Amino acid sequence: MDVTRMSGKVVLVTGAGTGIGAAVGRRAVAEGARVVLTGRRAEPLERVAAELGGAALAVPADAATPEDAARVVEAALNRFGQLDVLVANAGAHYPGAVLDLKDDDWHAAVRANLDTAFVMARAALPALIAARGNIVVVSSIAGLFAGPEAAGYVTTKHALIGLTRSLARDYGARGVRVNAVCPGWVRTEMADTQMDELGRRSGIDRDAAYALVTKDTPLRRAAEAEEIASVTAFLASPEASAMTGAVVVADCGAGCVDLPTLAFVPDFVD
Known part of the structure; x- marks a missing residue:
């Protein structure tokens, strides 16, 4: 810096x-x-x-x-x-x-x-x-x-x-x-609230909710x-x-993902 x-x-x-x-x-x-x-x-x-x-x-x-x-x-x-x-x-x-x-x-x-x-x-x-x-x-x-x-x-x-x-x-x-x-997605208070709501609907905790919404982004995380x-x-x-x-x-790469091709990605790919 x-x-x-x-x-x-x-x-x-x-x-x-x-x-x-x-x-x-x-x-x-x-x-x-x-x-x-x-x-x-x-x-x-x-x-x-x-x-x-x-x-x-x-x-x-x-x-x-x-x-x-x-x-x-x-x-x-x-x-x-x-x-x-x-x-x-x-x-x-x-x-x-x-x-x-x-x-x-x-x-x-x-x-x-x-x-x-x-x-x-x-x-x-x-x-x-x-x-x-x-x-x-x-x-x-x-x-x-x-x-x-x-x-x-x-x-x-x-x-x-x-x-x-x-x-x-x-x-x-x-x-x-x-x-x-x-x-x-950025880890902020506003996003935490949205993750908590997603977690309640999906039966998962906040960290798992962040992982879920970023699983198809190249960096696989929120900023x-x-x-x-x-x-x-x-x-x-x-x-x-x-x-x-x-x-x-x-955006940790979210915008570069070709959404229609996600169906070709096997679930087991890390």
Whole structure:
């Protein structure tokens, strides 16, 4: 790890209290940055900020609310004097196929996964333009493929890639790079909840559920949040200076599998 790669930079992370967001905050500080951690729940944000010390500022807020987004950016500028990177990571899963999704769940999915990125990017852009900074949008392989009974999640994660490319196209000439990362299964609190539900239905424990959902991926495991943070740190760093509008997949190989050929794989193959 290059501990100076992000020296002097200020990084704002949404959904920063747990999982990928917390890992991104830790990685940024480890590489020399100062971080602003935001999310709706104060307690986990404050725990991560306490761990990171004076390099971190916790600002509880709803990233989908324009007034809150403006307040978070203002807090970053007041505390650290600049803003160089936005990691738009906030999101949530609202399961259901189209006929099963209630209006409230659909709107909640749009708000949690898409509005958070749009509203926070809009609030942060003036500072990012001034700093010639960049944005990393955390989408998902659900932004590239459709999982079962997840219409709200799949649609909004696809939309995040469109937002990434629109931002890259419109603000590249003003010095702002924008890229997306698409994780597959990652061991986080949100994924743990889904694994526990799968485990209850299948009569297996959490680890066995993770093994089940990744058994046909080349690496045969879920990623760790720290691995996604590594990809994010690269995209946010000067080492990715020629990259904008890119979609980087970090899914342990899930997206390279030809699904129709799985029937030809014997059960006994390790």
